[in-house]
Amino acid sequence: MEQLDTKGRYPESGMILRVRQITYQAEKINSYELTDPEGGELPPFTAGAHIDFHFRDGSVRQYSLCNDPAERHRYLISILRETQGRGGSQALHERLHVQRLVSIGRPRNNFPLVANARRTLLLAGGIGITPLMSMVHELQRSGRDFLLHYCTRSPAHTAFGDRLGPLVAEGRAVVHHDGGIPANGLDIARLLERCEEGTHLYYCGPAGFMAACRRASEHWPEDAVHWEYFTRDAAPKSALSGAELAQAGDHALGLGFQVKVASTGAVHTVPDDKTIVEVLAEHGVEVETSCESGLCATCKVRYIEGEVDHRDLVMSRDEQSEYLTVCISRAKSPMLVLDL
Ligand code: FES
Known part of the structure; x- marks a missing residue:
């Protein structure tokens, strides 16, 4: 028999949620708010978690949750429409509409925050901002020291502007625009040159960005560096066996x-x-x-x-x-x- 959670609502294998709201975030990026069709609480998640999105053809794609883990009434995912990808993001952009029911798995976390870090450094490239947004919520709410660097092509390609504006003003987030030429953006090697004891680094983004972060953090202690790849294509050759x-x-x-x-x-x-x-x-x-x-x-x-x-x-x-x-x-x- 299928196992249910403590309230008997959601089977371990997944759940059916309703698309309650779709929000334009940035060029080719929409946010999708998913809620319980009956308005109930959703299973909890931790910062950095993702959900599996089940497609009708049986395929599954993972999307990071980007809202505050303290919220129990919704899951928020943000999806970049990728024309070069496996088609999942394009299909979702075209077919998901408000009111629609979707099948997703329960949240899982392969990219959790370390609880006792003295300082947390978050580096996001493009759509890699999504798991880091839930971390920003968590770190801010718990009053912990953090700094976010978010690299995008231009203001039009920058998601979560409303949320990040105050953090930029406080000096807790820096947004870098490179106009599509990484050399004109954040100097990742320089940023990561010094590794301060107690600092934990988290990074997520496209292939070139991941490679740059990986190279620049090679001298950091292994347990202080955390990353999440979206696709195997993003993995630099040195990450493969x-x-x-x-x-x-x-x-x-x-x-x-x-x-x-x-x-x-x-x-x-x-x-x-x-x-x-x-x-x-x-x-x-x-x-x-x-x-x-x-x-x-x-x-x-x-x-x-x-x-x-x-x-x-x-x-x-x-x-x-x-x-x-x-x-x-x-x-x-x-x-x-x-x-x-
Ligand atoms: S199914 Fe995802 S790692 Fe094997």
Whole structure:
């Protein structure tokens, strides 16, 4: 039987909400306010969380929640209409209208704020502002020290102007316009040159922006740097595993590797053209997935033995020492034993 939350309203698998309001935010960016059709409270979320948006064709896309996590009456997502993408954002811009019911998953967070940071530095590039907006709400409400740098092309491309205006006036947010030429925008390398103890850095944005932040923060302590990729395309090559880049080793010869299901002892071969999750499903072992590209950790499974070729862009090294994402990760050893 489907599990419900404590009030028995929302199943773990997701919920049906109503589009209550659509707001123009900036060039090609709309905000969508989603509420309970009966006006009830929604499951809580934390700053940096996202929801899965379920499309009729069965596909799923993730969108960050950008309102204040203290709000229980609505979820706010902002979507950039991308013509080059997989079509999800375009379809939503065209088809979502006020009153429409939509199917979404419960909020999940792969990009949480660290509670005890002395100072928080937020860097947003373009639509990467969305998860950082919920952080801004949270940090401001809890009276914590933070500074937001928001990089956009022009004032017309800048979302959340009403919300950010007072923060800019207080010196807690700086908006940078580059006219479409990153070299004319924020000097990220210079900004991150000095790493002050106790400062935590969060960044999110398009590919070039992510690469610049990653390079500029290489000398920061690993546990002080947090990021969220929107797509695998945004991941710089250095973020991908060596095996993924080289496509070398036995697996490139078409040998694949084996996975063993610990509870049954069943061993299955994962050929080069299939994922672990596909092979498991073929043998009746279902693992829930969402992004299927290593971005959300929905499919994470504990492993007991073996060396994993981690290909996700979401788990910390600590988590990777215990879990793997079976939608995308591979094996470096001949066999992985999965705690299933
Ligand atoms: S389903 Fe998202 S990481 Fe595997």
